[in-house]
Amino acid sequence: MLHLTRFRAACLCCLVTGFMLTLSVSPLSAQPTNATGTNAWTTAQDHQNMMKQLGITKLRPGPNGNPNATNNPANYDPAKANPYPDLPEALTLKSGKKVTTAEMWWKQRRPEIVEEFESEVVGRVPENVPKVTWTITSNATDRVIGKLPVLAKQLNGRVDNSACTSIVVNIQMTLVTPADAKGPVPVLMMFGGFGGSGFPRRPGEPEPTNRFGGTGRPTFADPPSTEQLIAAGWGYATIIPNSIQADNGAGLTKGIIGLCNLGQPRKPDDWGSLRAWAWGAARGLDYLETDSAVDAKKVGIEGVSRYGKAALITLAFEPRFALALVGSSGEGGAKLHRRNFGEAVESLTASGEYHWMAGNFLKYGTAESFFGSKNANDIPVDAHQLIALCAPRPTFISYGIPEKGDALWLDQQGSYMATVAAGPVFRLLGARDIGEKEDYRTAKMPPVNTGLLDGELAWRQHDGGHEDRSNMKHFIAWASKLIGHTIPAPASK
16 A cells, blocks of 8 residues: 655745735645655556545446447447436435425435535535635736727736645636726636636737637637627636646646645545636635626636536536536536436546546446446436536526537537426526426437527527537627626627
8 A cells, every 4th residue: 555654844934915815715724734755646546546445446448439439439329328217306305205395405405416416426625725815916907809998807816835835726817807897797707728818918919810710720700709708798707727726637636636635645525626626716706706897796607628517517516606608518517427428427437537526436437346336327416416506597508519529429418408307496496497398308409509598597509619609699698688787789880
C-alpha cells in the first residue's frame, strides 16, 4: 500500500492590494501543510487508487464511438437503446409514498435526490472549503464588443491556501456589461474553457477575422454569443474552469479538490471536477452580488459539452442562479444514464474522464469487485432528476445535429426523454414544462429548429454543431421574457 507523508510548513501570508472582497466560507481547520507524495501522480495512478479504495478489480471498457468498430462498438440502434426503460420516480419518496405537494418536494423528496447525487454521482462539497478573496486586476472603460461600448473587468479569486501552501488556486473571471446601461443588468456566466477569457478589444483594434466562424471552421449566421448578449442589454461573465480544478485525474490532488484534501487522494464520495467547477461558478456569483452593474437576482449559467454538464450541475445545486443554458451535455449531463446509445456510463468510469464524477460513480461500470458487478440501472438517480433539481427555475436544454458535429454519441433523444421525465416536477412547483404529451418512454424529439420554449423548462435542437451559439438568440428572447428584462431596440444606423 502506498505510504503517503505530510509535513507541516509555516503559514503563507500574502498582501493583496487594490479592490478586495472577502467571501465568508468556512476555512480549513487543519494546520498549515505542504503536501507531498501524490502531487506527481498520473491519471492512471489516481484511477487505480480509487479502484482499490472501492474494492474493484475490473471495469467494463467504454464503448467505441465508431459504430463499425470491431471491438465493443457503441450502440446506435434505437431498438436496443432502452434496456432499462423505467426510470427512478422523481415524485416518489424512498418510502414509496407519492409526492403530491410542493412542500413534500422541498422538505422530503428533493433532499433525498440531492443526497444520492452527492453520494454516488457528482460528489460532496466538503465542509472545509476555504474562503475566496476577489480582486479586480483590470478595469477597462474603453472597450467594445462588436461595435457596442462596454465596461470590462478582469477578476482574480484567490482561494485561501494557508492550510496547504504548496497548492495555489486563483479563479479567473471576466465581467463585461453594456456601457450605456441605465441600471443593473442580467448576466449570463459562461464556462470559458473553449473560448478564451472573453475580454473585449479596444475601439480601432481590428475585429477578429473569424467573428462568424467557430471550432472546425463552421460558418454562423449570427454574431458571437457575447455580441448577442450585449446587444440585448445583458452582460456576461466568463469563468475559466481550469483555474478552479484541472480537467484530468492527475490534477485531483491539486486545484480546489486537492487543496481541501491537503494534497491527498479523494475519498469515494468526494467531489469531482464537474462539482468543483460548479462550486467555482457559485464563488463567481458571490462577487457578482457585490457589483452594482449586475442584477444579481438575474444571473444565469451556461456551458457546452463537459461545461454543459457543469452548467446543469451548477443550477441544480446553487439556488441563487436564476436560469441555465445547457449545451450539448451528453453523459453526466442531460443524457439518461440508463440509455444504451452512444456515450455510456462506462465511457466515464473506465476512461480519463472519471475525474468529472465522484469516485463512487466507478461502481456502476464495474465488472468484478468484492460487491460483484453493477451497471447503469443500479444508479439510484438519473438525469431527469438532475434536471428536476433545477425546478422551477428556467432551464433550457440545447443540442445541435450530428451532420454538423454534435455527434450521435451525445444521445440527443435520450436527453429529450430526460427533459420530458423532469416535467412533472416543474408542473408540481407551478412552472411549465416543454408541453410534450407523450410519456418519456415513447416521446420523440420534435423536428430540428422547433423550439419548445413556452415554459420554464425548454428544449431546442438547432441545426448547428457542438455549440449553443446557434440557440443564443432563442435563449435570450426566452430568458428575457421569463425574468422580466426588456431588450433594448437596436441603435439606429
